[in-house]
Amino acid sequence: MTYTLTPYPCIVRDADGANIPFDEANTDYQAYLAWVAEGNTPNPYVPPPEPAPLTPQEKLAAAGLTVPELKALLGL
């Protein structure tokens, strides 16, 4: 059994991806605390990689505009 920290007040149980909140009444959290008490350490949180910047075409698409519409809007 291993666990991974998150940016939220919960840890991830790696076996099934379950999120266990820091609530001492939660029996999964009790099991996690017992696991830590045995000398184990959870994996650190690793933020997801930054996505690649959007291309101008993707930005246009995200805005719901076509090139002719943009040109018309700008008076070009």
Added chain:
Amino acid sequence: MAATLQTSIIQASGSTTPNLTLDTAGNATVGGMVVPASSFKRNRIINGDMRVWQRGTSTTTTTSAYLTADRWASWIQAGSGTISQETSVVPSGFQYGLKFTSSGASSNGNFYQTIETLNCVDMAGQNAIASIYLAGTAGRTVSINFGYSTTTDAAFTSGFTSIASSTVTLTTTPTRYFITGAIPSNAKTLQMWIIGGAMNSTEYYTITGVQLEVGSVATPYERQIYSDQLAQCQRYYWQINSDGTYAGIASGQMNGATIARFTLRYPQPMRAAPTVSFTNIGNLIVNQGGADLTPSALTSYTNTTNLLFDLTTGTGVIGRGSTVIFNQSASSSMQASAEL
């Protein structure tokens, strides 16, 4: 000697009005309140008649866990077998039972229900009686038990001290059995457990109509409206499943280029902040602005009533509204568990 008392009014001395009035149609009208030794919510076992099965109706998993009927943990302690929903061998008036069927030599399966402190602390220092319908392979034995822990809201695996125990020999006809005992005054959590004896392949036993109540005389199994029983179960566990449609789970927005954020409210306040998970998370669909994204991971922030959760997705547009839905052609489910 049997005798019949014929009267229409029973009135206490000193009372100015009838306490009990009987009519020829068989009706009895009580002038005041009916006060039983125990409350009307007598049964401290939830889902004792096995009508709620949010997790599923069958498993062969041997480890001790909550796997099938709500509020019932199971453990195939030795050998192999199946834990499943029984619909045939049930007593009159019952629709379902919980069944262990052995699939190997000398296998045994057990069932456990743990009662949280809020629902049993008043029983400390009192006599209690457990009742249960059992049926199974003739001649095989099952042990029925209830016990206590002095820990508040003890987990079902934490070990309970036996108060009462009895080993019964099964017949193929569902039969009601009873055990009684005195609950110690320092009891904080109660548990009822059923230990199957060694069984060979295809041998089985079923349980239903499980009740634990105050007193030394068992009352009839306490019936409940299904929706009430489901709500009681959902204090401990809640699950929604894909069902072949694009059913929605929650609406939210893209909180980052690859983070879709959602909130929802549990159908019942839960016993504790629950452990939240998805099965087959990659089968869900995050629809944002008409473009579908595939989630890959969950992080969340929860208390006993509300959940905020982030799904890591492919790249979307920050701020755009999004909805997480089931895929009609790929199975998945969402769970929140606050079981003991």
